[in-house]
Amino acid sequence: MTYIREHHNPGAHRNVQMGARDIGDVSGYYLHAAELKAEKAITLADYIAQANRERVHAGEPFACAVIKRRMKGVKDGYVVRDVETDCRLMNRLRDMEAALQDADFDRWFDIDEEHRRAAA
Structure with a gap:
């Protein structure tokens, strides 16, 4: 926890x-x-x-x-x-990322960079 x-x-x-x-x-x-x-x-x-x-x-x-x-x-x-749940989750992530890219590309880019750095 x-x-x-x-x-x-x-x-x-x-x-x-x-x-x-x-x-x-x-x-x-x-x-x-x-x-x-x-x-x-x-x-x-x-x-x-x-x-x-x-x-x-x-x-x-x-x-x-x-x-x-x-x-x-x-x-x-x-x-x-399970795979069914994971596919629904990945679909949501994909769709939300596309929506954010369309609405505010610079904000999406900054968030993407932050998460890529955290994963390095």
């Missing part, structure tokens, strides 16, 4: 569990219902099925599982989603 707050959204927080109407483990992972997992045995299919159910309850367009690796820090973990 600390890593998500420091590197993504300072307002992210753990959700209260609501049983059959659960909305994911964390709110504030932008546009996602996120399941946080730190278990010895990793069961991706179960995690994604759970996240996808909770996405509907949370009213979010995307779902993912954030999986911490054993004996590693959170930053070395994984964010996992």
